[in-house]
Amino acid sequence: MTDKPAVQDFGWANSWSETPDLVKKCREAGHKVSDIDVGPPFRGLENVVRCDICGYVYRYDSSD
Numbered sequence: 001m002t003d004k005p006a007v008q009d010f011g012w013a014n015s016w017s018e019t020p021d022l023v024k025k026c027r028e029a030g031h032k033v034s035d036i037d038v039g040p041p042f043r044g045l046e047n048v049v050r051c052d053i054c055g056y057v058y059r060y061d062s063s064d
Contacts (some may be wrong), residue, residue: 006055007057009058012059014060033050046061048058
């Protein structure tokens with residue numbers, strides 16, 4: 001068993017007043033993140049974004 005640090009959950013990006021520093025640093029580093037559509041098929045209502053390198057996850061809602 002590895003002592004891997006827990007993933008930091010930033011909740012819903014739609015409610016952020018500012019992008020978390022970890023997410024900014026990840027983007028600057030050019031990490032490839034997973035951006036998975038978990039909403040109804042092909043509608044993109046809910047997405048989950050995750051970076052396994054930085055250890056974070058967040059969600060966003062792209063509904064109208």
